[in-house]
Amino acid sequence: MSMKKIASLLGVAAVLVGLSACGNSNKKTSSDAKESKTLTVLLSEEPSKTNALNNAFKKWAKETGNKLKTVVIPYDDQLTKFPLMLKNKDVPDIVATTRLMMLYPDEFTDLSKKMDTSIFDEKALKVINQDYTDTKVLGAPNQYTLSCYFYNKDAFKKAGITAPTVDNPWTLDELYANAERLKRDGDVKYGLAVDFSRARYDNLMYSNGGSMVKKDGKTFDVTINSNKNVKTLQKFISLNKSGVMPEVIWTGGSSDNPADYFKNGDVGIYLSGTWNYEPLNTDVSKFDFGVMPSPKGSEQQSVISGGSSLAIPKSAKNSKLAVQFLKWLYKDKNLKEYLTNDKGISFVKDVSYVDKDPDVAADYKILQSELDHVTDQFLVDEQSQWRNYLDNEYRDYLKQAVSGEMSAKGALDAFAQDLSKKSDWAVK
Amino acid sequence: MQKRKNRMSHAFWMLIFPSGLLFFVFFIIPLILNIILSFTNYDGWKTMNFIGLSNYQEALTDSRFYSALLKTFIYAIVNLPFKVIIPLLLAVLLTSDKVKFKTFSRTAIYIPVLLSSLVVGITINWMFSQEYGLINFLIQQLGGQPVAWGRQPALATFIISLASTWASTGFYMIIYIGAINNISHDVYEAAEIDGVSAWQRLLKITIPLLMPTTFLVTLLSTVNLLKEYALIQGVTQGGPGTSTTFVIQYIFDKGFNQSLYGYAAAMSVVIMIIFAVIAFIQFKVNEGGEFTK
Structure with a gap:
């Protein structure tokens, strides 16, 4: 066998080894992808370090080994940008919005079929989702607000x-x-x-x-x-x-x-x-x-009163992951931590937030009483x-x-x- | 001879093709789509029915559309002289042999051109914010009363005009400087021998020889003033009331805020025709900038 032939055989062998290595690495990557998925979240503003919702997303991602991708579109712009996302079939997995009923509600998943939505205060649920007629639950509350x-x-x-x-x-x-x-x-x-x-x-x-x-x-x-x-x-x-x-x-x-x-x-x-x-x-x-x-x-x-909710578009690529996050968020321990960080009025039955600072607690007592004046x-x-x-x-x-x-x-x-x-x- | 002609013709089409393609893709196609949309009730998503001339009928009877259009014309007419004269005078000054720090001055005047309209808006807001703006702070430090920039329509329009002129002066100044440098020195030397004063030189030589450039600057300024949008959005958002809501902003609001895309498209077509007529009149009056021949 001439040196040329030996050299070319070695070359072919090297290429085959390289290809098989690539194949293995691809396999590894795809199995990794199965374990670690990316949840795309649409928020209304660039989250600050203390933003309770963003921190909840981060904590969930860390606990479950998933990744987060955040897209920021202000509420007003969501009305025009979200339809474009739907058209381009490039929707986020979770949308945090105050305008659910104006974002083409037909395009969102009925969460009552995916999780226990009876935990939510009914009045809060209706006000936040601005839906007084339908029995579907298109958004899970994440903020209950009052003027x-x-x-x-x-x-x-x-x-x-x-x-x-x-x-x-x-x-x-x-x-x-x-x-x-x-x-x-x-x-x-x-x-x-x-x-x-x-x-x-x-x-x-x-x-x-x-x-x-x-x-x-x-x-x-x-x-x-x-x-x-x-x-x-x-x-x-x-x-x-x-x-x-x-x-x-x-x-x-x-x-x-x-x-x-x-x-x-x-x-x-x-x-x-x-x-x-x-x-x-x-x-x-x-x-x-x-x-x-x-x-x-x-x-x-x-x-x-009003508020913001988390909704899952029907065409979201990782809708199961989004449901998984919602179930995690509304677990008692996680929810209490979220409400404490958000200093928000509770939208879940039998769960309320009491601040350690007596002045803040007094203010929240007033705010809670204001719910009667809707x-x-x-x-x-x-x-x-x-x-x-x-x-x-x-x-x-x-x-x-x-x-x-x-x-x-x-x-x-x-x-x-x-x-x-x-x-x-x-x-x- | 025929071969040479054919070759020239090929070269012509080869050279014009890239810009022609871009013009077709980014202007002609959107224009056709816009015209089609103007005959529909498109809402940006699912609804799109043919409704004939309804949008045009509505636009032509919409008093707010006329009001925005009138305000746009007044704004353009009042600001146009400043857009042309200030860059011309600066260019004359910064091409004079007697002026020092010319490069620095040209750069300083040109820098605002590099800023986006929204950055200009933020800068202007920082200066003219009613409560915490720099100008009102200085006025108060000097013992004066803060000026209600955002409450008085005339003052709000003044701020936009100032910002617009500030942001565009450098660009037009550079065009003028290029044109002034192209004027033959022989003309000035002959004038000097004839004992012409500096003022006469400006009025009788420089300005007349700059007429083609002035036509270009006038045309570009007119179109830009009529299309003013981002700056207004950044400074006054159309207020106080609707006093600085000009026609492009009105169309944008109808289309993108109210999802009346069909109606906005119809207004755009009407506006395009009006603006084209204005540009055509300018061409005719100035003979396309060629009348100095």
């Missing part, structure tokens, strides 16, 4: 104001009067600030007995432009114009955030939501703050699912009224007409 009033304790002290209590809440008139007093005597620039969100503003409307719609048999009537609602909006505009509230927040034209105003000690009372409790607790160091019960309008107190008007509005027809347009009309482009009545009349046209509900 709430934060206040600057130091400013109250300076202005000589005593905070209201659960048994003795303020009236709306008292809230407005005290906001003026805070501005005058409390060493704050503004007495009251309200998030640039219709869901915060609507509390004032519900407190005065107003509503977006009224039920009329099987259909609804549009009532957003009622006299009550016009008066509520007029008062809101006057508070902005007088400087008791930072007008720039509600006129638009700036990206100023009222949470920053409050954190800097420039606002006496801040109408926001429970999801801001933990960030405020972390960021506010210049003064003490607390939570106060909602004020009573001409008819009632009002809080708006108004019937709000629940009817939610049942109508009016936001499936128009959503941001309502806030834009409010913005135009505050900025002076339209009158309060003009803005609400125009929105009533728009909603009526889209929904076929009569304006009454």
